[in-house]
Amino acid sequence: MLDNFDHVHSAHCESGAFCALLRHHGLKLSEAMVFGIGSGLFFLYMPFIKVYGLPLISYRDMPNAIIVRGARRLGVRLRKQRFRDADHGMRTLDTMLESNQPVGMQTGVFWLPYFPRDLRFQFNGHHVIAYAREADHYLLSDSVFEHVVRCPADDLRRARFSKGPLAPKGMLYHIESITLEPDLKSAALAGLRTTVSRMLKIPLPLMGVAGIRRLAKVVGAWPTHLTRHAANNHLANVIRMQEEIGTGGAGFRFMYAAFLAEAADLLGKPALREASDMLSEAGDRWRDFAVEGVQLIRRGESAPAAYDSLAQMLLECARREELVFRTIGAVLQDPP
Amino acid sequence: MKLDNVPQDDSILEGHRRACYAQDADGRYVVAPSRGWSVEAIANRQALADVQARIAAALESVRAGRVSPLAYHMARCHMDTRLLAAYSGIFSLRIRRHMRPEVFARLPDRLLQRYADALGMALATLKTLPDSP
Numbered sequence: 001m002l003d004n005f006d007h008v009h010s011a012h013c014e015s016g017a018f019c020a021l022l023r024h025h026g027l028k029l030s031e032a033m034v035f036g037i038g039s040g041l042f043f044l045y046m047p048f049i050k051v052y053g054l055p056l057i058s059y060r061d062m063p064n065a066i067i068v069r070g071a072r073r074l075g076v077r078l079r080k081q082r083f084r085d086a087d088h089g090m091r092t093l094d095t096m097l098e099s100n101q102p103v104g105m106q107t108g109v110f111w112l113p114y115f116p117r118d119l120r121f122q123f124n125g126h127h128v129i130a131y132a133r134e135a136d137h138y139l140l141s142d143s144v145f146e147h148v149v150r151c152p153a154d155d156l157r158r159a160r161f162s163k164g165p166l167a168p169k170g171m172l173y174h175i176e177s178i179t180l181e182p183d184l185k186s187a188a189l190a191g192l193r194t195t196v197s198r199m200l201k202i203p204l205p206l207m208g209v210a211g212i213r214r215l216a217k218v219v220g221a222w223p224t225h226l227t228r229h230a231a232n233n234h235l236a237n238v239i240r241m242q243e244e245i246g247t248g249g250a251g252f253r254f255m256y257a258a259f260l261a262e263a264a265d266l267l268g269k270p271a272l273r274e275a276s277d278m279l280s281e282a283g284d285r286w287r288d289f290a291v292e293g294v295q296l297i298r299r300g301e302s303a304p305a306a307y308d309s310l311a312q313m314l315l316e317c318a319r320r321e322e323l324v325f326r327t328i329g330a331v332l333q334d335p336p
Numbered sequence: 337m338k339l340d341n342v343p344q345d346d347s348i349l350e351g352h353r354r355a356c357y358a359q360d361a362d363g364r365y366v367v368a369p370s371r372g373w374s375v376e377a378i379a380n381r382q383a384l385a386d387v388q389a390r391i392a393a394a395l396e397s398v399r400a401g402r403v404s405p406l407a408y409h410m411a412r413c414h415m416d417t418r419l420l421a422a423y424s425g426i427f428s429l430r431i432r433r434h435m436r437p438e439v440f441a442r443l444p445d446r447l448l449q450r451y452a453d454a455l456g457m458a459l460a461t462l463k464t465l466p467d468s469p
Contacts, residue, residue, distance in 0.1 A: 009367065011355040032357070032365065052383070052414075110414060111456060118348040118380055122414045146353055146369065158456050163422035236382035243376040245354050248367075249337055254357035258365035280359065284337060294378040 002100050005131040007141045007148050011248025011255050014066045015040055016143025017104050017127040022076070024102055025178045031143075036259030037073050037187045038066030039194040041252050043321075045211045047218070051165070052121070054237040057215070059251030061198070063106065063125030063166055067173060069194065073187040077176040082169040086161045089170030090153070094133060096174060102131040102141070106171040108162025114142070114149040119245055124166040130156075144246050188263045192328055195256075199325045209322045216314035220307055228302040235310070236297055239290045250283030257283060260328070269334070275327040282320035289313040339368055347372030348380050387414060392469045404440030405463055406431075409455050412469075423454035 006023055008031065010016025015035035022029055035041070039061060046056040071078035083089035096103050108124045109115055132139040136153045151159075160170045199208040206214055215238070222231040241251065248255035260276035263269070289310060296306050337358045353369035360366050394411040397403045410420050421428045426447075434440050434451075445459065452459040 009355050009369070011357060011367070016355075031367070052387070116348055116350040116352060118350075118384060121383075122419065144354060155456075164419050167422070232382060233386060236379040239375065239379035240383055243373060244380060245349070248355060248357040249342075254337055254365070258357050261365055277363075280337070287337065290375050290379075294375045297378055297382050 001097055001132045002102060003132070005102060005129070005139075005141045005148060008143055009146050010143035012040065012060070012246050012252065013127040013142070013144050014038075014063065014125075015070075015255075017129050017141075018067045018070055020129055020141055020143055021102060021104055021175055022074070022178070025175050026180050027074070027076075027178055027182070029184075030258075030262060032255050032258035033184075033188070033262055034070055035066065035252070035255055036195075036263060037191040038068075038070035039191050039198065040066045041195050041256040042198055043208055043211045043251075045206050045215045045218075047206075049165075051123075052237075054234060057238055057241045059242055059247060059253075063127075064171075067104070067127075069191070073190050074182045075179040076182075077178070078173055079176045080171060080173045082171050083161075084169070086157055086170060089160060089172070090157055093130060093172060096172070097130060097133050101174050102129050104129050104173040105160055106168035107156070107159035108164075108168065109159075111155050111159035111162060112142075112151060113155050114140075114145070114151060122162070122164055124162050124164060124168055126159075185267055188266055189332065191259075192263065193332055196325045196329045196332065199321065200329065209318050209325065212314055212318035212321065216311040216318065219314060220304075220311035223302040223304040223307045226302075228300060231302045231307070232297045232300060235293050235307075239293050242286060243290055250286040253279055253283035253286060269331050271327060271331045275324050275331070278320060278327065279324045282317055282324060285313060285317050285320060289317065339366065342368045342370050343373035343375075344371045345374040345377065347374060347377035387411075388469065395465065395469045398437075398465060401437055403435045404437045405465055406440055406451060407435050408465060409451075409457065409462060413455050415455075420451075420454060424450050426450060 008016055008020040008023065010019060010031045012035060015031050019029060019031045019034040042061040044058040049056040067078060093103060105128055107126050107128055109126045110120050110122045129141040130138050131141055137150045138153060138156050139148055140151050141148050160168055162168060202208050222234055257276045257279040260272050260279060264272035292310055339358045339360050342356050342358045349372045353371055355367045356370045357365055358368045391411045394408045398405050398408045417428045417431050420431055434443060448462055449459050452462045
């Protein structure tokens with residue numbers, strides 16, 4: 001069993017967990033780099049999928065997308081396991097810990113007792129690393145926390161086998177083999193390519209930049225279609241997905257800007273540095289949107305004019321992001 | 337976001353700090369710990385208010401004898417019948433029947449234990465209610 005684990009305090013659970021696992025195996029990359037290579041950034045507005053009765057909004061890609069893409073692009077062999085039987089799932093975890101193997105896990109946040117109470121929602125896409133067991137406690141490296149935490153075995157079992165949308169089914173993953181000198185340049189390029197195409201080229205108006213525009217359109221219509229309370233709830237939902245724990249600020253936009261800056265140096269493409277600054281500014285606009293939005297919530301307001309001005313702010317975010325990804329797209333067209 | 341602008345409002349993080357990305361004086365991105373942001377706290381409160389109202393309403397209904405304590409504990413775990421069905425492996429329709437106080441009172445321990453496991457609580461407390469939600 002490992003005595004300790006090189007914990008990495010990160011903005012996002014999945015990129016953080018993967019980053020820490022890579023580091024444990026000797027590959028030192030920043031969280032932003034892992035996030036970018038795994039094409040973590042996205043935007044998604046799904047009105048027909050409800051979470052707590054509200055439309056699904058996400059500023060990032062599907063859970064597990066980062067580790068799957070990241071592993072592939074970095075030449076890492078990642079073994080993932082899911083379990084039908086919880087006892088089996090817990091025994092397998094113990095066996096791996098006994099052989100000094102830190103293990104990534106997908107969990108449901110609601111059952112993790114070390115989480116602040118107000119953040120414990122039924123959400124099943126949270127990633128943590130287990131690195132040791134002490135009697136009936138597990139020692140976890142949860143990268144969105146500053147330090148490692150202890151979690152009772154019963155609670156962890158419940159979290160690993162939580163139910164509902166994205167049910168983790170006890171998902172475990174660990175690194176089977178790794179190359180310590182991966183081709184970072186092509187990994188970063190592949191990461192950029194996927195994100196550019198997902199942000200700009202999906203022909204559905206609910207995803208990427210078009211998704212932001214669609215959201216702007218419906219935000220403007222909330223005061224007429226919804227009660228005041230419901231309009232406020234919908235708005236709060238958008239802001240929560242953007243700012244609540246695990247985005248690094250502005251719905252992952254700042255973290256992705258950090259990746260772009262790093263990629264600019266790595267690839268020797270100054271244009272990516274510009275894209276980074278532009279995305280940073282777009283992130284600031286997202287923050288402005290959040291500030292304006294909570295003013296309305298606090299006042300319990302649903303004046304159409306107020307929501308319309310929010311919609312304008314979102315359109316501005318969409319316009320800026322479109323420019324960012326077009327800029328990156330142009331860089332990718334360039335021969336190296 | 338500039339490093340100086342990283343919010344440090346004591347909010348919902350209960351003293352924990354989360355990692356934010358911000359630019360230092362030279363424009364380089366760094367990871368900066370933040371105690372929280374009042375903006376996110378307001379949005380969080382708005383979301384929780386509805387959940388808490390549902391829990392309080394469920395407690396009220398149980399006290400008034402309209403539904404069984406199961407309804408309260410289900411709401412307390414942010415669940416609806418469908419989610420509880422997924423957790424417990426008991427069909428929704430059956431769960432709905434168990435929401436009737438007189439049916440619930442006659443349930444065997446074997447079935448109650450499944451609910452207790454699904455809700456992450458002891459069997460003994462499944463039939464009881466707290467003083468306040």
